[in-house]
Amino acid sequence: MKKFFLIFSLFSLCLADDLSKALEYEKKGDYKRAMQIYKKLALQNQTPILTQTPNSTEILAKQNETKSTQTPKNQKRQKDNFSQIALANYLGDENSFNPLGISSYKMNYFLPFSHTNHDLSGSKNEVKFQISLKKRLFENLLGLDEKYYLGYTQTSLWQLYRHSSPFRENSYQPEFFVDFPIHFDGYDYFNNLRLGFLHESNGKDDDHEQSRSWNRLYASTTFLYKRFLIVPRIWYRINEDGGEDDNPAMEHYMGNFDVNLGYLGDDFFLNAMLRNNLNFSRNKGAVQVDIGYDIFDNGIYYYVQYFNGYGDSLIDYNKRLERISTGFLISY
Known part of the structure; x- marks a missing residue:
């Protein structure tokens, strides 16, 4: 039983570490790496932890929005107006x-x-x-x-x-x-x-x-x-x-x-x-x-x-x- 709790604790620490990394990447605007970690966590364990973070649709939308606002074409369109x-x-x-x-x-x-x-x-x-x-x-x-x-x-x-x-x-x-x-x-x-x-x-x-x-x-x-x-x-x-x-x-x-x-x-x-x-x-x-x-x-x-x-x-x-x-x- 002690061995089980030890393994579970180590597993939880790993999850927490991965989650903190994902949140850090998200803050920096690196949604691609954040998505990779979230996907990894979802495959490892179906827990409520994932529901506390933005869903994939939201992350992809932010990622696409970030890319679109960085394109010269969009900048030119705004300036043309x-x-x-x-x-x-x-x-x-x-x-x-x-x-x-x-x-x-x-x-x-x-x-x-x-x-x-x-x-x-x-x-x-x-x-x-x-x-x-x-x-x-x-x-x-x-x-x-x-x-x-x-x-x-x-x-x-x-x-x-x-x-x-x-x-x-x-x-x-x-x-x-x-x-x-x-x-x-x-x-x-x-x-x-x-x-x-x-x-x-x-x-x-x-x-x-x-x-x-x-x-x-x-x-x-x-x-x-x-x-x-x-x-x-x-x-x-x-x-x-x-x-x-x-x-x-x-x-x-x-x-x-x-x-x-x-x-x-x-x-x-x-x-x-x-x-x-x-x-x-x-x-x-x-x-x-x-x-x-x-x-x-x-x-x-x-x-x-x-x-x-x-x-x-x-x-x-x-x-x-x-x-x-x-x-x-x-x-x-």
Whole structure:
């Protein structure tokens, strides 16, 4: 009897050792070796131990899922859809789980190295970052499948490399806009019409004549043809009373329209923003070029931004500046 218990104990230890090895292989994602051990245990002894581990169908499914997600073909298919993902974000058609209904709006980036050609508040080098979100409020009030949104964008210029590291400028842009879907047979690249109200301010008072603010009504749309994205926008400034207008020449420097021209590749994007006042005798405008590359295939892009012209920020809207910045952009 003692001999029987000794043999049974040794056999149980072997089973436990094999089971621990199988579980270890499974944790590492080596489902093939794990399956071999489970099969061995099943043939040796039909015990409830096997029922405590994933069944063969589940393991094979995981194995096939792991293989499929590692194939270049699947990766390429996901990347090919990036242009559609970008358009879905613009139109508010994201299908991902989002209980709060808050999603990205404009570009979200952090640029720790931003250099200008002018000394601004004691330094040519600073940090630039932008946070932009939107929230859908309701939809289809007019029976046109339209969607109503609140949006918020904040762009900050942070003099991190100076003593006490002050924020040189913050631009606050709350807005309300409505998206109207538009569908024409044979013109799938024309998708929507957006109408909105935008307030932009730096939040400063008039004590040092640094207050900047203006209100606009705007209309924009988007054209997506294969991988090429075009987003034109025009606006009308709501005039303030003559004695209370902080920046009466804002339209002269910022114009009444801008247009974004983009190309969305597999793992990179190019975008150019053009803005002009169309006054050929006193012409003012700006161009911004954005280049991003998805280094790790996770939606975080290495990002370079180049700006030349007027309106780099509200505080400097009437100064011609050249700026180059680099850092990271989040695409989701």
